Amino acid sequence: xxxxxxxxxxxxxxxxxxxxxxxxxxxxxxxxxxxxxxxxxxxxxxxxxxxxxxxxxxxxxxxxxxxxxxxxxxxxxxxxxxxxxxxxxxxxxxxxxxxxxxxxxxxxxxxxxxxxxxxxxxxxxxxxxxxxxxxxxxxxxxxxxxxxxxxxxxxxxxxxxxxxxxxxxxxxxxxxxxxxxxxxxxxxxxxxxxxxxxxxxxxxxxxxxxxxxxxxxxxxxxxxxxxxxxxxxxxxxxxxxxxxxxxx
Amino acid sequence: xxxxxxxxxxxxxxxxxxxxxxxxxxxxxxxxxxxxxxxxxxxxxxxxxxxxxxxxxxxxxxxxxxxxxxxxxxxxxxxxxxxxxxxxxxxxxxxxxxxxxxxxxxxxxxxxxxxxxxxxxxxxxxxxxxxxxxxxxxxxxxxxxxxxxxxxxxxxxxxxxxxxxxxxxxxxxxxxxxxxxxxxxxxxxxxxxxxxxxxxxxxxxxxxxxxxxxxxxxxxxxxxxxxxxxxxxxxxxxxxxxxxxxxxxxxxxxxxxxxxxxxxxxxxxxxxxxxxxxxxxxxxxxxxxxxxxxxxxxxxxxxxxxxxxxxxxxxxxxxxxxxxxxxxxxxxxxxxxxxxxxxxxxxxxxxxxxxxxxxxxxxxxxxxxxxxxxxxxxxxxxxxxxxxxxxxxxxxxxxxxxxxxxxxxxxxxxxxxxxxxxxxxxxxxxxxxxxxxxxxxxxxxxxxxxxxxxxxxxxxxxxx
Numbered sequence: 001x002x003x004x005x006x007x008x009x010x011x012x013x014x015x016x017x018x019x020x021x022x023x024x025x026x027x028x029x030x031x032x033x034x035x036x037x038x039x040x041x042x043x044x045x046x047x048x049x050x051x052x053x054x055x056x057x058x059x060x061x062x063x064x065x066x067x068x069x070x071x072x073x074x075x076x077x078x079x080x081x082x083x084x085x086x087x088x089x090x091x092x093x094x095x096x097x098x099x100x101x102x103x104x105x106x107x108x109x110x111x112x113x114x115x116x117x118x119x120x121x122x123x124x125x126x127x128x129x130x131x132x133x134x135x136x137x138x139x140x141x142x143x144x145x146x147x148x149x150x151x152x153x154x155x156x157x158x159x160x161x162x163x164x165x166x167x168x169x170x171x172x173x174x175x176x177x178x179x180x181x182x183x184x185x186x187x188x189x190x191x192x193x194x195x196x197x198x199x200x201x202x203x204x205x206x207x208x209x210x211x212x213x214x215x216x217x218x219x220x221x222x223x224x225x226x227x228x229x230x231x232x233x234x235x236x237x238x239x240x241x242x243x244x245x246x247x248x
Numbered sequence: 249x250x251x252x253x254x255x256x257x258x259x260x261x262x263x264x265x266x267x268x269x270x271x272x273x274x275x276x277x278x279x280x281x282x283x284x285x286x287x288x289x290x291x292x293x294x295x296x297x298x299x300x301x302x303x304x305x306x307x308x309x310x311x312x313x314x315x316x317x318x319x320x321x322x323x324x325x326x327x328x329x330x331x332x333x334x335x336x337x338x339x340x341x342x343x344x345x346x347x348x349x350x351x352x353x354x355x356x357x358x359x360x361x362x363x364x365x366x367x368x369x370x371x372x373x374x375x376x377x378x379x380x381x382x383x384x385x386x387x388x389x390x391x392x393x394x395x396x397x398x399x400x401x402x403x404x405x406x407x408x409x410x411x412x413x414x415x416x417x418x419x420x421x422x423x424x425x426x427x428x429x430x431x432x433x434x435x436x437x438x439x440x441x442x443x444x445x446x447x448x449x450x451x452x453x454x455x456x457x458x459x460x461x462x463x464x465x466x467x468x469x470x471x472x473x474x475x476x477x478x479x480x481x482x483x484x485x486x487x488x489x490x491x492x493x494x495x496x497x498x499x500x501x502x503x504x505x506x507x508x509x510x511x512x513x514x515x516x517x518x519x520x521x522x523x524x525x526x527x528x529x530x531x532x533x534x535x536x537x538x539x540x541x542x543x544x545x546x547x548x549x550x551x552x553x554x555x556x557x558x559x560x561x562x563x564x565x566x567x568x569x570x571x572x573x574x575x576x577x578x579x580x581x582x583x584x585x586x587x588x589x590x591x592x593x594x595x596x597x598x599x600x601x602x603x604x605x606x607x608x609x610x611x612x613x614x615x616x617x618x619x620x621x622x623x624x625x626x627x628x629x630x631x632x633x634x635x636x637x638x639x640x641x642x643x644x645x646x647x648x649x650x651x652x653x654x655x656x657x658x659x660x661x662x663x664x665x666x667x668x669x670x671x672x673x674x675x676x677x678x679x680x681x682x683x684x685x686x687x688x689x690x691x692x693x694x695x696x697x698x699x700x701x702x703x704x705x706x707x708x709x710x711x712x
Contacts, residue, residue, distance in 0.1 A: 152629065167644035170611070177650070179635040184626040184656045192639050192650040 017043035040071035082111040095123035107140030136171035301424025367447035389434040396432030430460035437467040451480035495523035511539035527553030548577035551585035566599030575604040580613035591622040595631035624654040677707035
């Protein structure tokens with residue numbers, strides 16, 4: 001696997017077919033670029049991890065992916081620190097290309113995120129799975145609009161977006177799992193939900209000696225484990241899990 | 249007229265000569281608003297409300313979102329036209345051509361067979377209104393809205409345009425300025441009416457605008473079901489429907505509002521419907537949108553009382569040249585409120601069906617529960633389906649579940665039905681009727697049959 005553990009300050013990155021690539025952009029360790037564009041050529045394969053773990057003053061955050069025919073990308077967007085700017089993720093997905101996108105937001109205090117995500121299925125047989133999960137506490141706020149755009153040429157594409165929020169205290173969320181479909185022979189689905197522990201589950205966990213703080217931590221860890229599922233590298237999975245645990 | 253009808257493609261495309269239109273003119277100004285109010289002999293507060301609304305209408309811009317309304321020429325619309333003087337006491341007193349229209353729509357027959365009461369509006373005024381004597385004895389009021397303003401001002405004034413303020417949007421303001429006719433329904437506390445009440449709104453003349461106002465007050469513990477039907481013939485000239493519906497469901501009451509809207513395919517249907525639902529009360533919206541060039545319609549429930557709940561069930565069918573931008577809006581503003589939204593859309597022949605929804609859970613809405621399900625069928629390569637569900641969650645205790653899917657008719661089901669001898673369009677219509685069955689089953693049988701028939705008409709010439 002080609003590892004690009006510290007992405008350089010390049011605004012455009014081109015990835016060719018052949019060996020899969022792992023790209024990591026961790027803001028506490030690498031330059032926080034406002035905009036980046038990634039080209040995946042036909043048949044290329046990559047995994048990309050963005051970790052916003054350092055508060056950065058930035059005009060915009062935009063990541064654009066051009067996923068060529070038959071290419072595959074697994075995307076992981078992890079937000080541990082707030083951003084005071086609009087965040088935009090754009091994905092142009094070609095014929096037979098696959099995009100798996102996972103986003104996790106762990107928010108406290110007055111953490112606040114505003115995201116517009118576009119998944120543009122532009123050609124036939126394209127595939128996308130988009131998962132957004134958030135655990136928001138105190139006065140944290142997430143505003144996330146996912147736009148699944150299926151063009152007339154994208155027949156037989158298969159798309160799905162699922163959004164789940166766990167809210168506590170005065171935390172707030174606005175989610176829009178939008179579908180815009182201009183092709184008829186497609187599979188398209190979406191869901192949005194909140195989740196919380198059922199009173200009986202809470203009672204059970206407390207009766208086993210877990211404090212409310214332990215239970216909250218456990219919930220967040222379960223989100224984190226969901227997030228790292230499918231990571232291409234075991235050591236990296238552990239590292240990200242540790243990072244999330246420290247931030248809980 | 250028979251020759252003309254051949255070129256029309258809607259079930260409701262029959263129309264009458266409209267000699268009364270010679271006394272009207274298109275366009276809107278203050279003089280017209282004052283004339284409407286004067287002809288109706290309205291109280292001063294209503295004239296003031298109309299003039300205030302006109303000012304807001306003139307100041308507000310067209311919505312910056314949703315379907316393109318720039319081709320709607322508001323200067324070409326006739327905002328007020330009376331087809332007859334006064335209101336008939338029986339169907340026999342209704343002029344023959346107008347009665348004939350309602351006969352074809354099946355209204356007098358339905359009145360005799362299944363309805364507790366019926367109202368019929370033709371252009372800007374109500375031509376017939378009746379309520380069965382047994383309900384009158386129980387204190388139910390079912391009137392033409394113009395008459396209700398005269399006879400029951402103490403009931404109208406506190407509620408009129410409170411749920412639907414004239415500042416809501418440009419067409420709510422327009423409605424406030426030129427509203428005419430409509431239904432006033434008052435159900436006293438504890439009265440339960442099993443048979444539905446119905447009003448039918450018919451636009452007949454070319455370039456007409458219809459702005460009926462429906463005001464419904466359901467007192468504590470009462471129950472009723474009200475149905476609205478609407479239609480207009482096609483002329484190839486824009487017409488406009490900007491009706492207003494306000495419903496107040498008091499503590500422990502239950503109310504169902506059903507509508508089957510079949511405007512002509514050159515009508516802009518920019519309708520506003522809102523309900524305020526109090527403690528432990530339940531509001532149910534059941535709607536079918538078939539006609540129109542552009543529809544923008546998002547019935548809204550504002551759940552203000554503890555334990556209040558709302559169901560929104562809807563079907564929209566967008567055929568060639570049509571945009572059906574419909575949906576639901578629920579505002580949870582109290583503890584333990586719940587809402588359930590089920591929407592089905594079908595797009596065909598290049599039609600565009602859009603589900604646009606908003607569910608907002610306020611900070612005070614502890615324990616709110618929301619379920620949203622919207623499914624779309626896209627019948628060919630030309631058609632489009634959008635789903636734009638906004639969920640605003642401002643209370644962590646809310647339980648929200650939203651599910652949606654979009655796709656085409658199942659090929660295997662189609663093949664099976666064809667193997668049983670059905671033509672492709674018949675088989676496709678049957679599958680579409682199965683798709684919308686969760687909604688049609690909530691309607692009385694006659695209306696359910698009507699909705700299925702509309703689907704069959706829309707599916708004619710379909711290739712599945």
